[in-house]
Amino acid sequence: MIIMARTKGYPEALEKKLRDQRYYREDSNPDFTKNVKAISRTIPHMCYQCGTCTGSCPSAPRSSYRIRHFMRRAVLGLENEALTDPDLWLCTTCYSCSDRCPRDIIPTDVIMAMRNLAFKRDIVPVNFLKTVQAIYSSGHGVPNNDVNRAAREKLGLTRDPPTTHMYPEYIKGIQKILDHYKLKANADRIVKEREG
Amino acid sequence: MAEKKKATTKKTESKKEDTKKVAPVKQEVKKQAAAPAAKPKAAAASAAAPAKATVGSTTKQGDARIGVFICHCGTNIAGSMDIEAVQAYAKTLPNVAYVDNYKYMCSMPGQSVINKAVKENKLTGVVVAACSPRLHEPTFRTATKESGLNPFRFEMANIREQNSWVHMHDREGSTDKAKDAVRIAVAKAALLQDLFPKSVPVEKAAMVVGAGVAGMQAALDLAAAGIKTYLIESDMSIGGRMSQLDKTFPTLDCSQCILTPKMVDVGRSDKIELMTWSEVHEVEGYIGNFDVTIRKKARGVMTPKEAEAKGIVGGGCNGCGDCEAVCPVVKPNEFEIGMKPRKAIYINHPQVVPLIYTIDFNSCVKCGLCVTACGPEKRAIDLEMKDEFVKVKVGTAILATGYDIFPIEKKEEWGYKRFENVITSLEFERLICASGPTGGHLVRPSDGQTPKRVAFVLCAGSRDNTGTGKPYCSRFCCMYSLKHAHQIIEKIPGCVPYIFYMDIRSFGKMYEEFYYRIQDEGAKFIRGRVANILEDPKTKNLHVMTDDTLLNRPVDMEVDMVVLAAAIQPKEDTNRTRKLFGVSCSMDGWLLEAHPKLNPCGTTTAGVFLAGVCQGPKDIPDTVASAEGAASAASIPIHMGEVELEPYFASCIEEKCAGCGMCVNLCPYSALSLVEKDGRTVMQVTEAKCKGCGTCGGFCPGGAIWMNHFATPQIVAQIDAFLLGGEQ
Ligand SMILES: Cc1cc2nc3c(=O)[nH]c(=O)nc-3n(C[C@H](O)[C@H](O)[C@H](O)COP(=O)(O)OP(=O)(O)OC[C@H]3O[C@@H](n4cnc5c(N)ncnc54)[C@H](O)[C@@H]3O)c2cc1C
Ligand code: SF4
Ligand code: SF4
Ligand code: SF4
Ligand code: SF4
Numbered sequence: 001m002i003i004m005a006r007t008k009g010y011p012e013a014l015e016k017k018l019r020d021q022r023y024y025r026e027d028s029n030p031d032f033t034k035n036v037k038a039i040s041r042t043i044p045h046m047c048y049q050c051g052t053c054t055g056s057c058p059s060a061p062r063s064s065y066r067i068r069h070f071m072r073r074a075v076l077g078l079e080n081e082a083l084t085d086p087d088l089w090l091c092t093t094c095y096s097c098s099d100r101c102p103r104d105i106i107p108t109d110v111i112m113a114m115r116n117l118a119f120k121r122d123i124v125p126v127n128f129l130k131t132v133q134a135i136y137s138s139g140h141g142v143p144n145n146d147v148n149r150a151a152r153e154k155l156g157l158t159r160d161p162p163t164t165h166m167y168p169e170y171i172k173g174i175q176k177i178l179d180h181y182k183l184k185a186n187a188d189r190i191v192k193e194r195e196g
Numbered sequence: 197m198a199e200k201k202k203a204t205t206k207k208t209e210s211k212k213e214d215t216k217k218v219a220p221v222k223q224e225v226k227k228q229a230a231a232p233a234a235k236p237k238a239a240a241a242s243a244a245a246p247a248k249a250t251v252g253s254t255t256k257q258g259d260a261r262i263g264v265f266i267c268h269c270g271t272n273i274a275g276s277m278d279i280e281a282v283q284a285y286a287k288t289l290p291n292v293a294y295v296d297n298y299k300y301m302c303s304m305p306g307q308s309v310i311n312k313a314v315k316e317n318k319l320t321g322v323v324v325a326a327c328s329p330r331l332h333e334p335t336f337r338t339a340t341k342e343s344g345l346n347p348f349r350f351e352m353a354n355i356r357e358q359n360s361w362v363h364m365h366d367r368e369g370s371t372d373k374a375k376d377a378v379r380i381a382v383a384k385a386a387l388l389q390d391l392f393p394k395s396v397p398v399e400k401a402a403m404v405v406g407a408g409v410a411g412m413q414a415a416l417d418l419a420a421a422g423i424k425t426y427l428i429e430s431d432m433s434i435g436g437r438m439s440q441l442d443k444t445f446p447t448l449d450c451s452q453c454i455l456t457p458k459m460v461d462v463g464r465s466d467k468i469e470l471m472t473w474s475e476v477h478e479v480e481g482y483i484g485n486f487d488v489t490i491r492k493k494a495r496g497v498m499t500p501k502e503a504e505a506k507g508i509v510g511g512g513c514n515g516c517g518d519c520e521a522v523c524p525v526v527k528p529n530e531f532e533i534g535m536k537p538r539k540a541i542y543i544n545h546p547q548v549v550p551l552i553y554t555i556d557f558n559s560c561v562k563c564g565l566c567v568t569a570c571g572p573e574k575r576a577i578d579l580e581m582k583d584e585f586v587k588v589k590v591g592t593a594i595l596a597t598g599y600d601i602f603p604i605e606k607k608e609e610w611g612y613k614r615f616e617n618v619i620t621s622l623e624f625e626r627l628i629c630a631s632g633p634t635g636g637h638l639v640r641p642s643d644g645q646t647p648k649r650v651a652f653v654l655c656a657g658s659r660d661n662t663g664t665g666k667p668y669c670s671r672f673c674c675m676y677s678l679k680h681a682h683q684i685i686e687k688i689p690g691c692v693p694y695i696f697y698m699d700i701r702s703f704g705k706m707y708e709e710f711y712y713r714i715q716d717e718g719a720k721f722i723r724g725r726v727a728n729i730l731e732d733p734k735t736k737n738l739h740v741m742t743d744d745t746l747l748n749r750p751v752d753m754e755v756d757m758v759v760l761a762a763a764i765q766p767k768e769d770t771n772r773t774r775k776l777f778g779v780s781c782s783m784d785g786w787l788l789e790a791h792p793k794l795n796p797c798g799t800t801t802a803g804v805f806l807a808g809v810c811q812g813p814k815d816i817p818d819t820v821a822s823a824e825g826a827a828s829a830a831s832i833p834i835h836m837g838e839v840e841l842e843p844y845f846a847s848c849i850e851e852k853c854a855g856c857g858m859c860v861n862l863c864p865y866s867a868l869s870l871v872e873k874d875g876r877t878v879m880q881v882t883e884a885k886c887k888g889c890g891t892c893g894g895f896c897p898g899g900a901i902w903m904n905h906f907a908t909p910q911i912v913a914q915i916d917a918f919l920l921g922g923e924q
Contacts (some may be wrong), residue, residue, distance in 0.1 A: 046661075050698045051743030055727025060743070060750040068743055100609055100727055102660040 032079035032117075039113035042106040044074035053097035053107045065090035067097055067107050074110055083118040089125050122190050129187040136184045139164025139171045260386040261293035263319040264378060265310055267301035267326035269356055274299075276360035277371040282325070285375045291386045293317050302332050307339040314343035321345070321385040325353040325378050346390035348843070348905060353381035376918060383917035387910045391843040396884055398484035398591040398833045403428065405476055405773060408436020409455065409816060410808025410823040411596035412462050417827035419467035423834055426588055427462065428490060429472045430769065433548035434459055436598050440531065440622060442629035442636075444816060445679040446710035452547060452631070459549040473554060475769070477585060479776040480866075482884070483803030484591050484839045494581040496541070496555030503576060513576040515543070515551035519566035525559050533623050536633035541566050541577075545631065555579070592830040593777060595787060596807040596823065597770045602657045602763040606664050609728040610653060610760055616642040617736055618729060618758045621652075621676060628683050638684060640757055642736040647691060647756035650684055651740045652677045653726045654697040657763035666763040668784055671813035673761035674701045678711055680759060681719040693719045694753065696726045696742055704817065724751065729758055764813055777804045786812045797826040802839070805830045844888030844905050846881050852900035853878045859892040859901065868892060 036044055047068075054060050054068040065087040073082040082088065091111045098106040118124060131141045140163065149159045160166045164174065178184045264286040268274035279297050286295045294317045298306045301324055310322060322340045326332060329352040337347040355374040363370040400423065404415045407429035418425040427434070438444075439459075441451035462468055471490060478489040497519075500512030519541045528534035531544035540560040541553050553576075555566075560579070567577045601622055605613040612618050617640050619627070630636035640647055654677055657665040674697070681693035700721070702711040715721065724742035731738055732754070740753045766785040774781060778801040780788040787810050790798035797805045807826035808819040833839050846867075855877030860868045867885035870877050879900070893903040902908075 048659075048698070049745060050655075050725035051723075051745040052725045052727045054743035054745075054750055055724060055741045057750070061752070066743075066748055068745065069748065096727075102655075102662060102665065102725065104661045104663070 029077045029079040032077040032082070033074055035117060036074050036110060036113045039116055040106065040109040042109050043103070044071055044105060044107075044110045046103045047071040047075055047105055048103060050102060052100050052102060056096040056100050057091075058094060058096065059090050059092055063087065063090050067091065067111065070111060070114065071105070071107055074114075079117075082114055083121065083123055086125065088114055088118060089128060119186075122186075122193075124190065126191060126194055129191050132178070132183055132187040133191070136175055136178050136187075137171075139168075139174050260291045260321060261317065261319045262289075262291045262321045262323055262382050262385045263294040263296070263310070263313050263317065264289075264292055264323045264325065264382065265301055265306075265313075266295070266297040266355075266374075266378075267306070267324065268297065268299045269327060269360075270299065273326070273356050273360045276364050277355070277367060277374050281371050282355075282374045282378060286378050286382070289379055289382050292382055293319060301326050302335050307335075307342075310336070310339045311343040314340075314345060319343075319345070321349045321351070321388055323351050323353060323378065323381045323385050325355045325374060325381070327356040328352075328354050328358075346392075348391040349385070349388050351381045351385040351388065353377040379921075380914045380917045383913040384910050387907075387913055389904075389907075391904055393840040393843045394883065395838045395840050396484050397838050398836065399486075399589045400424065400834055401426065401588070401590045402830050402834065403486070403488060403588070403590040403593040404596055404807075405593065406430075406436070406596035406598055406767075406808075406810065407434035407462070407470070407472070408596060408598045408808060408819075409438045409458070410598065410810075410819045410826075411436070411594070412458050413820050413823035414594045414596060414807045414827040414830070415468050416458065416461060416465070417824055418831055419465045421827075421831045421835075422467070423831055424467055424469070426469050426471060426488075426490075426590065428474050428476060429470070430475045430493075431544070432473050432495075432552075432554040433544050433550070434462055434470065434472065435547075435549070437622075438816060439545070439547070440629075441625050442632075443679060443683065445675045446704070446706045448679070448682070456547055459547070463549040470550065471586075472550060472552075476773055476776055479593075479778075481589075482841070482887075483801075483833060485884070486590050486593060486803065488588055488590060488593070490586045490588065492584040492586060494557065494583050495552070496557060496560070496577060496579060496581050497553045498576050498578060498581075499550065499552050503574070508575050511573060511575045513552045513570075514574065515553070517543075517553070518569040518571075519553060519577060522565040522569045524563060524565065525561060527556065527559050532626050532633050533620075535623065535626060591834045592803045592805065594805045594807050594823075594826045594830050595774065595777065595779065595810055596826075597767045597773060597787075597810040599764040599809045599813070600767050602666060602765050604657050604760050604762040607657055607660075610656065610726065610758070611729045611731060611738075612760055615729065615731040615736070615738060615758075616640070617647075617731075617738055617756065618760065620760050620762045621673065621680065622762075624680055624759045628680070628687065636687075638688065638757075640736070645756070646688055647684075648688070649753075649755040649757075650691060650693050651726075651738070651753065651755040651758045652680060652693060652695045652761060653729075653740075653758060654695065654761045655725060655763075656760040659698070660763070666765060666784065668813065669701065670761075670763045671701070672815040673763075674699075675704070675707060675710070675815065677759070677761050678702070678714045678719070682714050682717060685717050685719065694740075694755065695719055695721050696724060696740065697721060698723070698725050704815065722751065722753075764809070766810060770810060777801060779804055779806075786810065797822060797829050803830075803833060841884065842888065844903070845883045845886035846888065846890075846892055847883075847902050847904065848879045848881060849900045849902055850878045852898045854898050854900070855879070856897070859896055862891050862895055864889065864891065 033045055049068060049072060051068055054066050057067050059065045070082055088111065091108065093108055095108050098108045101107060134143055135141050144160055144165050153159055164171050266279055266282055268279060283295050283297055286292055294313050296309055296313060298309050300306050313319060314322065324336045333352055336352065337350050340350040341347040355377050359370050359373050402418050402423050403426045404411045405428045407427050411427060412434055415425045415427045435455060438451055438455050444451050462470060471492060473495045474490050474492045476488060477491040480487040497513045503512030520539050523539035523541045525540035526537045527540065529536045529538035541555045543553055562579050567579065570577045601620060604620060610618060626632040627634055627638050628636060638647065639645060654673060658668065658670040661667050677695060681695060684691045684693055700711055702708045722742065722744055724745045727741045729738050729740055737754050737756055738758050740755055740758065742751050744751045774787055779799045782788050787806050789796045789806055789811055790800055799806060805826040807823040808814060814822060850873065855870060857870050859879060860870060865885050865887050867882045869880050871880045888903065890903050890906060893901040
């Protein structure tokens with residue numbers, strides 16, 4: 001209430017900034033730490049916040065994504081904060097952080113675990129879902145296009161790579177896998193909800 | 197030796213003998229009073245079954261009468277089990293004549309409970325159910341002795357470390373387990389014999405291995421206490437790592453200025469026999485009487501003393517260096533970490549003690565030029581010199597073998613050995629030191645330019661659980677990096693040190709104040725562990741990549757030079773040396789102290805002590821303190837003049853011995869031999885050499901070897917007591 005009064009008339013962003021951010025709010029969840037640990041099969045609770053991961057991360061200097069920040073949230077069980085942060089989706093899965101973490105943690109897998117948990121709550125950016133749809137229809141997240149085809153020809157390669165592009169009969173197998181996990185159905189559903 | 201001591205302390209438990217079965221032993225034992233080797237005959241064959249006498253029958257004169265004393269250890273034990281139940285159970289055990297419990301058995305009142313009970317109940321043996329014998333066996337042995345019994349009539353049942361602490365949440369289970377432990381201890385206690393420790397004289401000399409500041413300090417202290425000390429150093433000079441340093445934190449006094457006087461004192465002391473370019477080759481014996489063989493590596497150059505012994509009067513090396521000037525072979529000087537050349541005949545640096553040249557025979561081409569240069573008077577050089585072996589006898593020994601720098605090129609992300617301007621802090625010490633390769637000018641190896649921006653990478657390879665680094669904190673790198681920051685601020689106007697750190701561990705006296713001072717002088721602190729370092733191939737400048745964790749911002753900082761505060765690890769060859777002395781090491785290779793808090797200088801080998809960094813990372817103040825501690829501990833047995841050996845040796849039951857001699861080769865301590873006695877061949881034990889390991893006793897096909905205090909009937913009684921449970 002006091003904050004409301006103080007921030008009256010200010011933009012929402014500032015209000016959010018001034019919100020009481022003490023750690024153990026009702027949305028901090030010790031089970032989150034456990035779940036992330038179980039899914040990632042690494043040891044996020046051992047992070048000592050040295051910063052080697054962020055220092056290694058090619059995404060960090062180009063975005064607001066801070067892998068170390070997510071490691072901290074894993075340690076403290078800050079589930080909502082981690083899963084609702086759009087930065088969660090900015091890891092390129094290059095594994096540089098995992099190569100260098102002195103505590104022998106695999107931060108990349110921690111991010112993957114959080115993404116899994118987020119997906120369970122339908123928190124996932126539309127572009128990721130569109131990738132699912134692309135894989136479903138073509139077997140590729142980034143299907144071939146004419147520019148690439150020309151480039152491949154120039155390099156003396158076949159116009160299409162020896163994948164589902166060359167052997168479309170195998171797309172069925174990929175679809176079977178995606179259907180088994182209801183990935184496509186969920187992706188379609190969420191995209192529809194968001195885009196109407 | 198270490199293992200042996202552990203094994204014995206673990207098993208020690210008290211018993212009493214059951215007269216019916218052990219009477220013959222008892223008689224023997226009386227005879228042994230003077231020569232303690234027990235040679236029980238009948239006992240070995242009989243007492244295989246646990247004592248069957250009831251409590252009632254033990255009240256008969258001459259029967260074993262065991263007292264059981266159960267300790268609460270505050271709530272350490274009592275909190276996890278039902279002491280009353282254990283006590284009630286103990287009362288039902290055969291031979292038990294008295295049972296009691298007390299809050300702290302080891303306390304004075306606790307010990308008087310034992311004393312009183314032994315006297316009033318005419319007990320013949322004592323069982324204390326409490327903590328580990330490692331902790332309080334000596335305490336209760338003394339209590340047993342003070343109550344009038346032989347101290348070896350005591351047996352301990354461990355119901356704390358191996359019970360209440362590990363079964364804290366299983367009250368019923370731990371109570372049952374305590375009953376088992378008490379029953380087993382009582383079974384052995386009923387068969388225990390009187391034993392009489394032997395005293396052996398202690399040689400009035402000590403040995404110190406490694407002559408860094410730790411070894412030098414220990415040797416000086418021992419010498420000051422009047423003890424002849426052999427100081428063994430594998431390098432050509434004493435001084436160790438400290439002689440490579442420029443200044444020392446936190447007082448910034450020059451390392452050489454405070455070390456050289458000590459080096460001179462060591463060289464001068466008539467109590468210290470300094471042996472450089474030497475290493476320990478073999479160790480035999482035990483506390484008070486170590487026979488150590490030292491290998492004096494062929495140095496190619498004679499000291500004046502050695503020359504005189506060969507009849508060359510007034511000869512030997514006087515350190516003139518004429519040889520060095522003519523030697524055609526050029527090699528990198530290891531003392532300067534390869535940043536300066538040396539010849540095949542060389543000294544590390546001008547202040548070496550002793551000032552005697554040394555030939556590196558791996559690179560010498562035996563041209564003989566040095567021999568000519570040295571001349572016919574001194575005739576110091578002998579190109580055909582061979583390793584020599586010298587035997588000395590010492591009472592105690594101190595290991596002070598120090599450390600090496602972790603090969604930090606293994607952490608590839610920091611580019612050491614790939615990028616010219618990435619150096620280690622030890623190289624930094626040499627470069628900033630006035631007597632170093634650049635005369636004290638810090639320059640970039642790539643172009644000789646003076647750097648203006650220098651990055652210090654802390655925890656380089658320390659606090660690292662990847663398997664490529666070291667999991668521990670190397671303990672002095674924070675502080676010396678602060679010192680390095682100060683040195684460049686002082687020496688290079690306008691040069692800025694950037695310290696990349698996770699934590700600044702400035703824990704010592706005046707250390708936090710030093711941190712304050714360096715920050716005030718202008719050092720920049722960036723809290724982030726360095727992720728990787730890239731080199732600009734043109735300028736050879738370096739990009740230091742990290743996360744400024746306090747700003748939550750990735751950092752790419754261009755600097756002229758990077759100094760890696762590399763982790764340290766035990767000196768190579770430590771492992772071989774420690775094994776010679778029977779000293780253990782912890783998982784990370786540092787030598788293992790007897791107790792991390794209460795006995796940090798001792799080891800599990802009686803008479804062998806640790807000083808300095810070989811036990812774990814230490815700065816100079818802590819190194820010197822530990823050296824003085826070790827010297828004091830090592831001088832105690834020497835000043836006592838004699839030490840007691842535990843009477844756990846093997847003895848031969850001659851009637852049973854077939855003289856096959858198979859045990860002789862099995863003994864790891866060469867304590868056994870075959871002798872002629874009454875016209876037949878039997879085995880004989882040299883008691884002082886026997887460590888009571890039991891190898892022979894367990895092996896002898898004829899059961900002719902009696903292990904004192906761990907005799908077959910005693911052990912069998914324990915096993916039976918366990919297997920047969922409470923039902924006798
Ligand atoms: C870059 C750097 C800077 C430092 N700066 C400071 C500082 O400013 N202040 C401070 O307090 N501390 C400083 N230290 C720490 C300091 O170097 C150590 O505390 C100290 O040198 C430890 O002495 P030591 O005798 O235990 O080991 P060492 O100095 O390593 O000596 C061990 C000796 O034993 C010999 N040896 C090894 N093995 C054998 C063997 N098997 N047989 C015979 N001889 C053997 C070695 O040749 C060596 O002479 C610094 C360390 C480094 C790396
Ligand atoms: S590198 Fe490892 S220990 Fe360091 S902050 Fe990242 S996850 Fe934590
Ligand atoms: S794996 Fe992801 S978090 Fe790790 S360094 Fe690469 S992009 Fe960054
Ligand atoms: S004999 Fe060996 S040490 Fe002497 S000058 Fe020749 S190379 Fe050098
Ligand atoms: S002393 Fe400092 S720099 Fe060295 S390992 Fe420990 S924390 Fe890291």
